[in-house]
Amino acid sequence: MRDKPxxxxxxxxxxxxxxxxxxxxxxxxxxxxxxxxxxEWWIVCPNCHAPEHIRVxxxxxxxxxxxxxxSVAEPxxxxxxxxxxx
Numbered sequence: 001m002r003d004k005p006x007x008x009x010x011x012x013x014x015x016x017x018x019x020x021x022x023x024x025x026x027x028x029x030x031x032x033x034x035x036x037x038x039x040e041w042w043i044v045c046p047n048c049h050a051p052e053h054i055r056v057x058x059x060x061x062x063x064x065x066x067x068x069x070x071s072v073a074e075p076x077x078x079x080x081x082x083x084x085x086x
Contacts, residue, residue, distance in 0.1 A: 007074065007086060009060060011076065014027035058081040065083070069085065
């Protein structure tokens with residue numbers, strides 16, 4: 001079994017980005033909005049109100065690219081863009 005790579009940077013957690021308007025936010029800034037039909041609560045962008053366009057952003061400091069993958073690293077699991085994967 002391989003050792004976990006050690007991060008040389010401190011992860012910035014809970015970052016999100018809207019793929020519609022590219023608004024950058026923290027997870028606690030997300031807005032729940034009630035949509036019909038279907039009577040469901042959807043998470044929407046607080047800037048453009050587009051539903052289902054919120055993605056996890058890279059945990060690397062000052063990087064806001066979409067993070068399509070995660071990696072096991074020391075000391076924790078991190079979501080990163082391809083450029084910053086450990």
